[in-house]
Amino acid sequence: MAEKGVNNPFVIAQQQVKSACDKLGTPQEVYEILKNPIRVLEVSIPVKMDDGSIKTFVGYRSQHNDAVGPFKGGVRFHQDVNEDEVKALSTWMTFKCGVVGIPYGGGKGGVIADPFELSEGEMERLARGYARAIAPIIGEKIDIPAPDVGTNGQVMAWMVDEYEKTTGRFEPGVFTGKPVTYYGSLARTEATGFGVAIMARYAAKKLDLNLDGIRVAVQGFGNVGSYAAMYMEEMGAKVVAVSDVSCTLVNNNGLNIKELMEYSKGNKNKMITGFPGAEEEIDRNAVIGLEVDILMPCALENVFTSETADQVKAKIVSEGANGPTTPEGDKIMSDKGILVIPDILANAGGVTVSYFEWVQNLMRYNWTFEEVQEKQETSMNKAFDDIWALKEEHNVDMRTAAYMMSIKRVADAMKLRGWY
Ligand SMILES: NC(=O)C1=CN([C@@H]2O[C@H](COP(=O)(O)OP(=O)(O)OC[C@H]3O[C@@H](n4cnc5c(N)ncnc54)[C@H](OP(=O)(O)O)[C@@H]3O)[C@@H](O)[C@H]2O)C=CC1
Ligand SMILES: O=C(O)CCC(=O)C(=O)O
Numbered sequence: 001m002a003e004k005g006v007n008n009p010f011v012i013a014q015q016q017v018k019s020a021c022d023k024l025g026t027p028q029e030v031y032e033i034l035k036n037p038i039r040v041l042e043v044s045i046p047v048k049m050d051d052g053s054i055k056t057f058v059g060y061r062s063q064h065n066d067a068v069g070p071f072k073g074g075v076r077f078h079q080d081v082n083e084d085e086v087k088a089l090s091t092w093m094t095f096k097c098g099v100v101g102i103p104y105g106g107g108k109g110g111v112i113a114d115p116f117e118l119s120e121g122e123m124e125r126l127a128r129g130y131a132r133a134i135a136p137i138i139g140e141k142i143d144i145p146a147p148d149v150g151t152n153g154q155v156m157a158w159m160v161d162e163y164e165k166t167t168g169r170f171e172p173g174v175f176t177g178k179p180v181t182y183y184g185s186l187a188r189t190e191a192t193g194f195g196v197a198i199m200a201r202y203a204a205k206k207l208d209l210n211l212d213g214i215r216v217a218v219q220g221f222g223n224v225g226s227y228a229a230m231y232m233e234e235m236g237a238k239v240v241a242v243s244d245v246s247c248t249l250v251n252n253n254g255l256n257i258k259e260l261m262e263y264s265k266g267n268k269n270k271m272i273t274g275f276p277g278a279e280e281e282i283d284r285n286a287v288i289g290l291e292v293d294i295l296m297p298c299a300l301e302n303v304f305t306s307e308t309a310d311q312v313k314a315k316i317v318s319e320g321a322n323g324p325t326t327p328e329g330d331k332i333m334s335d336k337g338i339l340v341i342p343d344i345l346a347n348a349g350g351v352t353v354s355y356f357e358w359v360q361n362l363m364r365y366n367w368t369f370e371e372v373q374e375k376q377e378t379s380m381n382k383a384f385d386d387i388w389a390l391k392e393e394h395n396v397d398m399r400t401a402a403y404m405m406s407i408k409r410v411a412d413a414m415k416l417r418g419w420y
Helices: 009-024 028-034 083-099 120-137 153-167 188-206 223-234 257-266 284-289 327-335 349-363 369-394 398-416
Strands: 039-048 054-065 071-078 105-112 143-147 215-219 238-243 248-250 280-282 294-297 316-318 339-341
Touching: 009 028, 009 083, 009 327, 009 398, 028 398, 039 083, 039 120, 054 071, 054 083, 054 120, 054 143, 071 083, 071 120, 071 153, 071 349, 083 105, 083 349, 083 398, 105 120, 105 143, 120 153, 143 153, 143 349, 188 223, 188 294, 188 316, 188 339, 188 349, 188 369, 215 223, 215 284, 223 238, 223 257, 223 294, 238 257, 238 284, 248 284, 284 294, 327 339, 339 398, 349 369, 369 398
Parallel strands: 071 105, 071 143, 215 238, 215 294, 294 316, 316 339
Antiparallel strands: 039 054, 054 105, 238 248, 248 280
8 A cells, every 4th residue: 555656655745745835835945844854764673583583674763853842653563664654654743743733743663564474472572672773763752652553552561661671761651552551541542533533523513414323434443443433433423334454344224333343353363354243245445435424544545546536425534544545536535525634633633642641651640531532622623623714714625724734833843943
């Protein structure tokens, strides 16, 4: 999905930034600074495998911009990770943090590895090796990684432990997305999916759509997709389709999402195939063309492209994944009148609650689940309203408006700091 040539995500990220800079009329220095990450580190991680052999994995940490605050962004373990993908993801993080107005810049990490091919022990040694390798450039006030595709709270806990062993400093806030029992925040695990759902609900309200019985399809059933689906169901919608790499499950009366979450946990590689509560199983890619009102891409990049965007029948697309839509895909969906809630807004709940986790870590204090979700919702609804107002004022789509708002914040900080 994240190929280097066709639909290169970094080229797309640069185009998105450039087109919003042009709309804003920023001085050319702004794009000149924002077009590339400030630093990209490539690391080589030797891992002792269970059979006694040594296998070397390649990893990256890209630090895009820290004008507003420390670099922030997840770490992806996936076989298709590459340098340009990590650079794009770090660029998107800068502007995502700007959208919700949290005091961070953008960073992102990745390791070329298929987690499903690794035993738990190999996964732990890889996570620790990566944390050791990037330790010189991260820190609680410098760069704060978190989970992304293929990583989770346990991986973050290993990394915090390894960071302490490597540096001699106990800084639990150097990674976020940790388990609640080890310096994590309540409501972080749910945060990204919850945000994708509440942004869809907010958009539905704008379009006068009632959520009761509304048809929803979700692509990807990992951390983001599963909670997005669960919250949509709780809000009264019917989640009629869910996909992962194995298939798309369909049930026109609505899938029981909690049962599906339980089922996939116990299934090989956490897959959804074989779920008894589905009416039928169809091709995994068919999910995007189904007759639904709301579509939630929660997997990887380049889902809605010049070749596929035309299949979309939904009225609202809430982007849980980073970079699911290419600029051509955006144009096609916009021409069809589809309201696309851009990734840097729709999935900003994860980093927002990571920020709350970090604040709690620095204070050595804990908030309740309800407090965290309430703060998240207030922050994301405000971002939605601000972006909506800009979209109306400049007659642009929500993605361009989101970039315009965020670029202005980052550019103001760079100006005040004397970067241009
Ligand atoms: N975790 C977070 O807090 C945040 C994540 N995001 C973004 O959300 C997206 C998902 O991340 P997350 O849920 O954490 O990752 P996970 O690893 O938990 O889940 C990814 C899911 O995507 C599925 N998937 C992969 N390829 C395909 C495909 N071709 N078709 C259908 N499904 C597919 C996977 O299936 P399988 O398991 O079968 O391989 C899995 O269900 C990513 O783009 C990520 O960057 C954005 C903000 C925050
Ligand atoms: O929680 C975080 O810090 C970052 C999450 C992330 O990687 C993302 O929003 O893409």
